[in-house]
Amino acid sequence: MQAHLPSNRRKYEDLLIQxxxxxxxxxxxxxxxxxxxxxxxxxxxxxxxxxxxxxxLTDAGRLPDLKPWQFxxxxxxIRILLKDLxxxxxxxxxKDKAPGIEPRHNSA
Numbered sequence: 106m107q108a109h110l111p112s113n114r115r116k117y118e119d120l121l122i123q124x125x126x127x128x129x130x131x132x133x134x135x136x137x138x139x140x141x142x143x144x145x146x147x148x149x150x151x152x153x154x155x156x157x158x159x160x161x162l163t164d165a166g167r168l169p170d171l172k173p174w175q176f177x178x179x180x181x182x183i184r185i186l187l188k189d190l191x192x193x194x195x196x197x198x199x200k201d202k203a204p205g206i207e208p209r210h211n212s213a
Contacts, residue, residue: 120189130178137182150186158187 117138121131144161145153162183166176 117186120185123189124185133178134182134185137179138186141179141183141186158183 114135117135118131121134126134141161142150145157162180165171165179171179
């Protein structure tokens with residue numbers, strides 16, 4: 106599995122602790138960021154644009170079996186990765202969420 110997180114995994118786990126997230130959800134947050142990084146093979150996360158992030162989350166939000174809380178967890182995991190771990194990727198530093206990431210579920 107080629108992903109961008111392993112070299113920063115410990116730092117990311119430390120951030121999850123700083124955010125006071127229960128240890129029981131850490132594997133899920135890591136799963137979300139690994140899946141996100143795998144969507145952009147061969148690229149540094151720092152090179153992923155705001156539009157690409159929005160498109161990724163829009164597509165993910167359309168998955169019919171994804172519950173709203175799962176989508177929010179995914180957004181939160183990616184936000185922590187982009188905002189806190191990488192500090193300033195794609196001009197997102199200081200923003201809580203990328204634009205256009207509202208879920209688009211059939212049930213929503």
